[in-house]
Amino acid sequence: MLNVLPVNRTLTNNLPAANLSDHIPLVNILPFGLCQSMANPTVAAATAAALGALTPMPCVPATASPWIPGGPATVLLGNVPALDANGTLMCTWGGVIKIVAPGQVQMLIP
Known part of the structure; x- marks a missing residue:
């Protein structure tokens, strides 16, 4: 689970929104x-x-x-590009962390 601290004070669906800087081990990324x-x-x-x-x-x-952005960095949160569902995070030991279930999804309203 990605833990996002409310430091950027940007909420989406009443939850703090993440940016590319939310990668700190044991703070944002838990074991x-x-x-x-x-x-x-x-x-x-x-x-x-x-x-x-x-x-x-x-x-x-x-x-x-x-995080490595998954698309164009057009939205900034705290002067850092926002993290989207396509972002990836590299582990020093060779692994890759990806978003499996984003906290929000885009809905198209007819």
Whole structure:
């Protein structure tokens, strides 16, 4: 789940809207799932301890850089482009984080 702090004071559907800077590990991105990347030191150590058998470890995101926009950055929140449902976030250990279920959807009214 993406946690968005209300620092930009922009609400959509009564929830804080995210921008590309909302990528801080353990603040915006909480641990989730199991990491299988051998680039992750905890996975490498657990795998070595298991005599080479891949041993996934709990994911603790290492997201050092902002989200990559999924489209044109035309809407700004706090002087930073807004995050849309097509944004991606790279993990230092080689994974990619994507939006699976956006908090809001566009509805076309006939």
